[in-house]
Amino acid sequence: MARIFNFGAGPATMPLSVLEKARDQFVDFRGKGMALLEMSHRGKEYEEVHRQAMRLVAELLGLPGNYKVLFLGGGATLQFGMVPLNFLAPGRAADYTLTGSWAKKALADAGKVGKVNVVFDGTPDGFMSLPEPREVQTTPGAAYLHLTSNETIGGVQWPSFPDTGEVPLIVDMSSDFLSRRLPVERFGLIYAGAQKNLGPAGVTVVVLREDLLARCNPNLPAYLNYRNHWDGDSLYNTPPAFAVWMVALTLEWLRDLGGLEAAEKLADERAGMIYGVIDASGGFYRSPVKPACRSKMNVVFRLPGDDLEKRFLEEALKNGLNGLKGHRSVGGCRASLYNAMPVAGARALAELMMDFARRHG
Numbered sequence: 001m002a003r004i005f006n007f008g009a010g011p012a013t014m015p016l017s018v019l020e021k022a023r024d025q026f027v028d029f030r031g032k033g034m035a036l037l038e039m040s041h042r043g044k045e046y047e048e049v050h051r052q053a054m055r056l057v058a059e060l061l062g063l064p065g066n067y068k069v070l071f072l073g074g075g076a077t078l079q080f081g082m083v084p085l086n087f088l089a090p091g092r093a094a095d096y097t098l099t100g101s102w103a104k105k106a107l108a109d110a111g112k113v114g115k116v117n118v119v120f121d122g123t124p125d126g127f128m129s130l131p132e133p134r135e136v137q138t139t140p141g142a143a144y145l146h147l148t149s150n151e152t153i154g155g156v157q158w159p160s161f162p163d164t165g166e167v168p169l170i171v172d173m174s175s176d177f178l179s180r181r182l183p184v185e186r187f188g189l190i191y192a193g194a195q196k197n198l199g200p201a202g203v204t205v206v207v208l209r210e211d212l213l214a215r216c217n218p219n220l221p222a223y224l225n226y227r228n229h230w231d232g233d234s235l236y237n238t239p240p241a242f243a244v245w246m247v248a249l250t251l252e253w254l255r256d257l258g259g260l261e262a263a264e265k266l267a268d269e270r271a272g273m274i275y276g277v278i279d280a281s282g283g284f285y286r287s288p289v290k291p292a293c294r295s296k297m298n299v300v301f302r303l304p305g306d307d308l309e310k311r312f313l314e315e316a317l318k319n320g321l322n323g324l325k326g327h328r329s330v331g332g333c334r335a336s337l338y339n340a341m342p343v344a345g346a347r348a349l350a351e352l353m354m355d356f357a358r359r360h361g
């Protein structure tokens, strides 16, 4: 099999060793004569997988004991609604930073639930920059501050986070979760769809701090209330068992790689190669994003003109470099360089970019 380098934004590339392990255990899980897909989520085998996945997220993040890791359905998109449904109580307002396409969706859903304040609006410069964390002023009495740590489409990433004091900080980390070390105690809630950086589609990881439970709206339908998932350790109802298993395998791979410190180093290395080529290209390649907030996960770049962009993407495909077309809403090119992208993939792309610029520059 000739495995390609998949630069797609999500669902995204996964570690080959994880896919192979899953393949080997797919039909006969741990010698039980049936597949995990066929097993009860209340049985011992699945229970072990589930606890292992919870434990590994906690271990990798260095989570204090007052946090729990939850595995939910509905994607990050359901969190856009669940966050305000639980925490945006009547008479309060929530603060939102508007930094790109994903933040916009989170804000729109919150606006349907209650009152929102936009404390940073990146619209005027086309979402090409982020504020300094200390410039983000929360509103006194705000229910929480929501931000999107990495804008997967626009390619901006918060290098560090605001200190929000008493106001809980709630962050959509779908596209950079577990790619770097974090000051975890600063966060009230983190959510991330698995299909970018930690496994397949179908499960969303939520990291929740215990004191937020007291604020959950008790009048929600059962699934929407975080408290039910907390109390049941994400076994309130049938969890997305197969996806959780794939996440567990990916987390083991990440731990063996050296955890978040190693992930951070590799992310710097991969992104450094691509931005390095962009910056050394004499304007042939252009990153639209302000340098201080360039994403290390999704490198967005343009070539001089649609025609060259089309030819570049065709050549990339011929060279086994897939998924480089920018999001349909912004065009251009985008290289997604998540944890599972081998450094060799970033190097192959950097080399093609240099060669292409030499021939067409």
Ligand SMILES: *Cc1c(COP(=O)(O)O)cnc(C)c1O
Residues within 6 Å of the ligand: 010, 074, 075, 076, 077, 078, 102, 148, 150, 151, 152, 172, 173, 174, 175, 193, 196
């Ligand atoms: C992909 C993505 C989402 C949406 O995730 P779904 O699982 O499709 O709901 C939300 N936020 C960010 C930052 C994303 O990258």
